[in-house]
Amino acid sequence: MKKIKEIMGILCYPIILLVAEFVSIIVFTLIFNLTNNYDIGSLEYTENLGLFFGENRLWIIILSSLILIPIFKKNCHIKKLNSCFRCVFLLVLFGLSFGLTYNLILININNSIKFTKIFDGTNINIFISLLSSGIIGPIIEELIFRNIVYEKSKRIFKPIIAILCTGLLFGICHGNIIQFVYAFLFKFLFYAQKMWIINP
Secondary structure, eight states, rough: OOHHHHHHHHHHHHHHHHHHHHHHHHHHHHHHHHHOOOOTHHHHHHHHHHHHHHHHHHHHHHHHHHHHHHOOOOOOOOOOSSOOOHHHHHHHHHHHHHHHHHHHHHHHHHHHHHOOSSTTTOOOHHHHHHIIIIHHHHHHEEEEEEEIIIIIHHSSHHHHHHHHHHHHHHHTTTTTTHHHHHHHHHHHHHHHHTTTSSSO
């Protein structure tokens, strides 16, 4: 019974992350609705709302981060960096490169398949994309999944099970199959190689 309670406690952190993102999206949807006169539910409304989210994704991520500050303060114990400045710089550079590459791949896949208007490539600000997908987003994800979920998971599971569970939760939180596969594999490999910015 105690183990089930601990597992439920671990699961609440990804749920809190999703709730923070949902609240941020609701706030920006309200802003969009108050500043535009589209018929809610129309195709024009949906397309323009998607573009509005794309243009403001940095602010959505920042708002989500602000909502999560109490969780970080209570649960994140960031230790001294275990690597030199050069290593940290290389990890940040890797994150930026990965974020840019990933977004460009999604744009190209979307140009072929047309699965969403968000990745149509016509309204992409590379700086905003790098900042939101390559720096701020991954830092928040690392704080939630590495510093909270993984740390709590490895107290009740063997390390490989903790890595798999954390990777699965990380993938599920990305919300679609394309992002699930990349997120799970990336997080699993990242954990398995122990390439951390934050000490284990």
